[in-house]
Amino acid sequence: MAEFIQYLVAVLNLGAIYALLALGLVVVFGQLGFLNFAHGDLMTLFGYALFFMIGWHTPFWLAVLLAIIFAGLCAVAMERIAFRPLRGRSPMTLLITSFAISGALHVIFQVGISPRSKPIPIPEFLSGYITIGDVFVSRAQIFTVVVAFASLILLRLFLAHSRLGISLRASAADFDVARVVGIQANRVIALAFFLSGALAGVAALLWISQRGAVFPALGLTPMIKALIAAIIGGLANPKGALYGGFLLGALEATLLFLLPDNLVVFRDAAVLLLLIIFLVFRPNGIIASNPEPMR
Amino acid sequence: MLVVSNLCVSYGPVAAVKGISFEVDSGELVTIIGANGAGKTTTLNAIMGLVPIVSGNIVLKGNSLAGVPVENRAGMGLSFSPEGRRVFKSLSVIDNLRAGGCTLSRSDFDRRLGSVLEQFPVLRERREQDAGTLSGGEQQMLAIARALMVNPTCLILDEPSLGLAPKIVTKVFEIIAELRASGVTILLVEQNVKKSLAIADRAYVMELGMIVRSGPADELADDQFVHDSYLGTGSRESGNG
Numbered sequence: 001m002a003e004f005i006q007y008l009v010a011v012l013n014l015g016a017i018y019a020l021l022a023l024g025l026v027v028v029f030g031q032l033g034f035l036n037f038a039h040g041d042l043m044t045l046f047g048y049a050l051f052f053m054i055g056w057h058t059p060f061w062l063a064v065l066l067a068i069i070f071a072g073l074c075a076v077a078m079e080r081i082a083f084r085p086l087r088g089r090s091p092m093t094l095l096i097t098s099f100a101i102s103g104a105l106h107v108i109f110q111v112g113i114s115p116r117s118k119p120i121p122i123p124e125f126l127s128g129y130i131t132i133g134d135v136f137v138s139r140a141q142i143f144t145v146v147v148a149f150a151s152l153i154l155l156r157l158f159l160a161h162s163r164l165g166i167s168l169r170a171s172a173a174d175f176d177v178a179r180v181v182g183i184q185a186n187r188v189i190a191l192a193f194f195l196s197g198a199l200a201g202v203a204a205l206l207w208i209s210q211r212g213a214v215f216p217a218l219g220l221t222p223m224i225k226a227l228i229a230a231i232i233g234g235l236a237n238p239k240g241a242l243y244g245g246f247l248l249g250a251l252e253a254t255l256l257f258l259l260p261d262n263l264v265v266f267r268d269a270a271v272l273l274l275l276i277i278f279l280v281f282r283p284n285g286i287i288a289s290n291p292e293p294m295r
Numbered sequence: 296m297l298v299v300s301n302l303c304v305s306y307g308p309v310a311a312v313k314g315i316s317f318e319v320d321s322g323e324l325v326t327i328i329g330a331n332g333a334g335k336t337t338t339l340n341a342i343m344g345l346v347p348i349v350s351g352n353i354v355l356k357g358n359s360l361a362g363v364p365v366e367n368r369a370g371m372g373l374s375f376s377p378e379g380r381r382v383f384k385s386l387s388v389i390d391n392l393r394a395g396g397c398t399l400s401r402s403d404f405d406r407r408l409g410s411v412l413e414q415f416p417v418l419r420e421r422r423e424q425d426a427g428t429l430s431g432g433e434q435q436m437l438a439i440a441r442a443l444m445v446n447p448t449c450l451i452l453d454e455p456s457l458g459l460a461p462k463i464v465t466k467v468f469e470i471i472a473e474l475r476a477s478g479v480t481i482l483l484v485e486q487n488v489k490k491s492l493a494i495a496d497r498a499y500v501m502e503l504g505m506i507v508r509s510g511p512a513d514e515l516a517d518d519q520f521v522h523d524s525y526l527g528t529g530s531r532e533s534g535n536g
Contacts, residue, residue, distance in 0.1 A: 163397060166386070170394035173383035180343055180377070181441065182369030182398035237385065 002135040007257050013141045015249025016148030020203040021226030022233060022241035023155065024196035029235050030172030031192045034091035037098040038078060040223025041105040042197045043204035046071040047214030048109070050205075051118050060123050068201035075197025076190050084186075109216035117213040126209050144206040151202050152242070155195075159238065164191060232275055234285025243286045248275075296321045296480050297342070297373075297449050302351035304334070304341045311337040313504040314351070319449060319482050324475040326483040326491040326512065328525065329501035335484040336378050338501070339453050342482075343375050344368055356448060370398045372448030376438040376455060384427030388418050388437060391426050395441035404444075411440045432463035439470065443479075450474065451482045456490070468494055488525040492516040500525075 021039065028036050049070040053063035082097055126143055129136045159165040171178035171188045179185050200219075207222055208214060225248060233244025251274060255267045279285075297319040304312040312334040319325045327335050340346045342353055344365040353360040355371055363371070383391050392411060396404045412419040415436050421429060426437055435455055442450055452471065456464040464487065472494045475481055485491040492498055492512045500508035500521060508520060515521050 163393070166390050166393050167397055169386055169390070170383045170397075173385050174381050176345055176365075177377060177381045177383070178394065179365040180345070180369065180375045181395050182366055182445070183394065184366050185364075 002133075003257070005132060005135045006137065007253060009137050009141050009145065010253040010256065011246070011250045012145045013249070014252050015246035016145055016152070017203050017206050017222065017245075018225050018229040018248050019242045019245025020148055020151060020199050020206075021222055022229035022245045023152075023238055024199035024203075025226055025230045026233075026235055026238055026241040027168070027192045027199070028196045029230070030168075031175070031189050032083065032091065032094060034094040034098070035227060035230065035235075036196070037095065037223075038101040038105065039196065039200055039226065040219025041102050042071045042075055042200035043207065043219035043222060044105070044109060044214065044216065045074045046201040046204040047120065047208055047218055048113060048118070050208070051120050051214050054121060064205055068198050068205070071201030071204070072194040072197035075193040075200070079189060079193040084189075106216050113216070115216060117215040119213050120208055122209055122212050138210075140210045143209060147202065147206060151199070155199070155238075168192060168195075228272075228275060232278060232285055234287035237287045240285055240287035247286070251275075296323075296356060297482065298352075298354045299338075299342065300352045300354075302338065302341060302353065303349040304337050304346055305349050311504055312341065315501070315504070315506045317499050317506060317509070319480060321480055322478055323496045324471070324481045324483060324494060326485055326495040326498045327501055328485060328488045328491055328498060330525075331486070333501040334504040335501055336453055339375070339451055339482075339484055342451065343373065369445055372445070373451070374442040374445055374447030374449070375451045376442045376453065378453040378457065380431075380434045380438040382426040382429070382434050382437050382441070384425065386426055387423050388426055388429070389422040391437055391441050392418075392444055395444035398445060407444050407446055411443050414443070415440045431459050432466065435459060435463075435467055436470070443474075447479065449480045449482065453484050454486065455483070456485060456487050464490070488521070489516075
C-alpha cells in the first residue's frame with residue numbers, strides 16, 4: 001500500500017509536469033502548425049528570472065508570479081521578433097527557427113550569466129516530507145500535483161468558457177475561417193504564445209522546486225519529454241497533450257519501480273522503445289491529429 | 296451596397312479572375328453561376344481578403360476594402376459561409392456561434408444568438424454537440440447561422456448546397472429564400488443553376504474567369520445560352536456538383 005501511494009504520487013507528479021509542458025507546445029502548434037523547440041528555454045528563462053528576483057530580495061511567491069508572467073512575455077517576444085516575420089512560411093522554416101532561438105538563448109545564458117548551476121533557495125514548506133499513514137511523500141511532489149492540477153483546471157475553464165479561449169480554439173480549428181468571423185490573428189497568436197510561456201513557467205516552478213537550481217540547459221530534458229508527450233498524445237487537441245503527458249509519466253514511474261537498481265539507467269531507453277512501438281500502431285497519437293495542420 | 300469593379304486575381308502565372316465587375320444592391324439576392332473552375336470561389340475569397348487581388352476595386356457601402364485585413368471585414372458587415380462549410384469541428388455548436396459573434400458586444404451577442412437559434416431550431420437542439428458530429432445539412436445550417444451572428448449588411452454564401460442530399464438541398468434553398476425575404480442582402484455562388492436562378496433577383500454567369508452574361512434571374516433562366524450551357528440536360532443540372 002505504502003509503495004502504491006508513492007508510485008501514484010510519482011505518476012501524477014511526472015505526468016502533470018509533462019502535461020503542462022506538452023499543453024504549451026500544443027497550444028502554439030494549434031495556431032502555427034509547428035513544434036516550438038525553444039519551449040524548454042522558456043523554463044530556463046523562468047528559472048533565471050526567479051533566481052535574480054530572489055537575489056533582489058523579492059518575496060518568494062511574488063517572484064514566482066512575476067517570473068511566470070515574465071516567461072509568458074518572453075514567449076510573446078519570441079513570436080513577435082522571430083516567428084511573425086516568417087508568418088505564412090512552411091512550418092519547417094518555423095521549426096528550424098525555433099532551433100536557432102534555442103541555440104542563441106543557450107549561448108546568452110552561458111556567456112551572459114554563467115555556465116554553472118545557480119542555486120535557487122526553496123522555501124521551507126516545500127522541502128522535507130509529510131507522512132500519510134505510514135507513507136512518506138515529499139512535500140515538493142504534493143505541491144507539484146496540487147499546482148499542476150489547479151493550472152490544468154484553470155486552463156480548461158479558460159479555453160471552454162472565456163471569449164478569448166473560444167477564439168483560440170476556433171482559430172486552431174480553422175485559422176482562415178476564424179479570421180473571416182473577425183478573430184484577430186495577431187492577437188490569438190500572441191495569446192497562444194503567452195499561455196505557452198506561462199505554462200512553461202509553472203512547469204519550471206515545479207521542476208525547480210524538486211531540484212533547487214537553474215542552469216543554461218535546464219529546459220532541455222523536460223522539453224524533449226514534452227515533445228514526446230505531445231506527439232504520443234496527438235497534436236490536434238489539448239486533451240491529447242494531457243493524455244500523452246500522463247501516459248509518459250506513468251511509463252517512467254512504472255519502469256522506475258519495476259526495474260532493478262542496476263538497470264534503472266536504461267529507463268529512458270525502455271520508455272522510448274515502448275513509445276516507438278506505440279507510434280507504429282498509432283502514428284497520429286492517442287487523439288488523431290488533423291490531417292492538414294500545416295499553414 | 297457591394298460593388299466590385301475590374302477585379303483581377305492570379306495564382307502565380309495563372310489568371311483565375313480576369314477583370315470582372317458586378318454589384319449587389321441593398322436587399323438583393325444576387326447569384327454568380329458557372330461551372331467548376333470558372334473563378335467563382337476565387338472571386339468570393341478575394342472579396343473576403345483571403346486571396347490577394349492583382350487589380351480592381353471592392354467597395355462595401357462606399358468604403359473601399361483595399362488594405363482592410365480579413366479579420367476587420369466582419370466588423371464592417373461582410374459575412375461569409377465558405378465552400379465546404381468549414382465549421383469549427385472540434386467546437387460545440389454554441390461555441391461555433393460564439394466565435395461567429397466574437398466581434399459583438401455582450402448584449403448584442405445575446406440578442407443575435409436568440410434570433411439565430413430561433414431561425415435554426417435544429418441548432419438549438421444540438422447546441423452542446425461538437426460541430427464535427429453534425430450531418431452535412433446541419434453543418435451547412437451552422438455555417439450560415441455562424442455567418443448570420445453579426446447581422447451582416449452583406450451575406451456571402453459559397454456553394455451552400457454542395458455535397459448535400461437532394462432533400463437537404465431544397466431545404467437550404469428555402470432557408471436562403473427566407474433570408475432574402477427578411478431583408479438580408481445576399482451574394483450566392485452556386486453550381487445548382489436552376490435552383491439559384493429560381494430564388495435570385497439577378498444573376499451573373501461566369502466562365503473561365505470572366506462574366507459572360509448578366510441580368511434578371513428569370514430572364515437568364517430563359518436565355519438560350521444559359522439554357523444550353525447549364526440547364527440543357529437534366530444530368531448537367533444535378534450532375535456537375
